[in-house]
Amino acid sequence: MSDSSTSPVPPTTSAADPVPLMDPQRVYPSWGPDAERAVVDVLRSHCYVKGPQVAAFEEAFAQHTGVAHAVAVDSCTDALFLVLRAVLSRRPPEQREVILPPFTFVATASAVVNAGGVPVFADIDPDTWNLAPSAVAANLSERTAAVVPVHIFGSPADVPAIRRVLCDAGSDAFVLEDAAQAIAATLEGRRAGALADAGTFSFYPSKNLAAVGDGGVVTTDDDILAARVRALRDHGQTRKMYDHEDVGTNSRMDEIQAAVLRLKLEQLDAWTHQRRAVAARYDAAFADLPLAGQRVLPDAESVYHLYSVRTPERDALRAGLQEARIGCGVYYPVPLHRQTCFGGDDAAESCPEADALSAEVLALPCFPGMVDAEVERVTAVVRSLLAE
Ligand SMILES: Cc1ncc(COP(=O)(O)O)c(C=O)c1O
Structure with a gap:
């Protein structure tokens, strides 16, 4: 994942270093x-x-x-x-x-x-x-x-x-x-x-x-x-x-x-490859946890604009990650049928699956230029939080 020719940021090695949710400046030297x-x-x-x-x-x-x-x-x-x-x-x-x-x-x-x-x-x-x-x-x-x-x-x-x-x-x-x-x-x-x-x-x-x-x-x-x-x-x-x-x-x-x-x-394929490599490591590391990932259709390849997971314990997971200084984010906390501008008050139970996902979803760091130590830190912290 890490590529010294494209990353101006030294690999994260300390357990105390923050891990951002995304960091576009990592690949800046390459373009x-x-x-x-x-x-x-x-x-x-x-x-x-x-x-x-x-x-x-x-x-x-x-x-x-x-x-x-x-x-x-x-x-x-x-x-x-x-x-x-x-x-x-x-x-x-x-x-x-x-x-x-x-x-x-x-x-x-x-x-x-x-x-x-x-x-x-x-x-x-x-x-x-x-x-x-x-x-x-x-x-x-x-x-x-x-x-x-x-x-x-x-x-x-x-x-x-x-x-x-x-x-x-x-x-x-x-x-x-x-x-x-x-x-x-x-x-x-x-x-x-x-x-x-x-x-x-x-x-x-x-x-x-x-x-x-x-x-x-x-x-x-x-x-x-x-x-x-x-x-x-x-x-x-x-x-x-x-x-x-x-x-x-x-x-x-x-x-x-x-x-x-x-x-x-011209560089997009390389960056997509790096996102997929991070996602594959998360998939493997979280396989035995009470976490659901986004199912990719058979015969499809995601580009992991965001790598998100869902769990009923989302808010506790988010708090734990924030405490460990690991970036994470909720996309999207309010589904559009609930938004006032689209008549949200009348939405009732029209889209229950979207309601449930919005209450459980959490995006984890996944970006080109993310280094191995960062992926390991995220997986270790997620594992420890969900094991508690
Ligand atoms: C799914 C989706 N549609 C549309 C847009 C709008 O894109 P733009 O910011 O280029 O107008 C975004 C931007 O975040 C998006 O995520």
């Missing part, structure tokens, strides 16, 4: 110096938007994902919004429901509302923690315009099963993957973002592929959708400047972000 030069090149080019870096990054990202088109935008929130805007605007207002899981970051659902849709929260599978195909079936109707499975924590949702549910019901609902946390994850040999009608990714600085600010991308094989999102991200312009076919917005990625992301994309 930072090149990025510093690339940023200076962009500054000196005086071309800051709509330039060659964005075009080159889009091409590289489309190839990486295995799709025809990647459209770079300024965040995953906007990526979701723009796709949903394009999809929902083709449907009558009474047919704009969007089925999504409540166990996700708020952006998945706020994009639905901002695009003129109605979020319909469907429960998660208690083992994979992702949208349950059976819950999609239970919430599907002629009002359903789209389904948004989220690959939570980097583990692929069962998109093929969700598509079968739609097919069996004769539904033409659009399937949009929220792959914000799942860049490079695979299912049945295909990458996240290439499993459905379109996918969206986030390059927020804590993500597995991180920009030096905000960034996002839409992936799709659909030529018409790609052209529409391209237009919408740039004020609805298509044929030429100041010719607006549609009311769009400004959601463009800038040249500096694209230049940095192009460089970092």
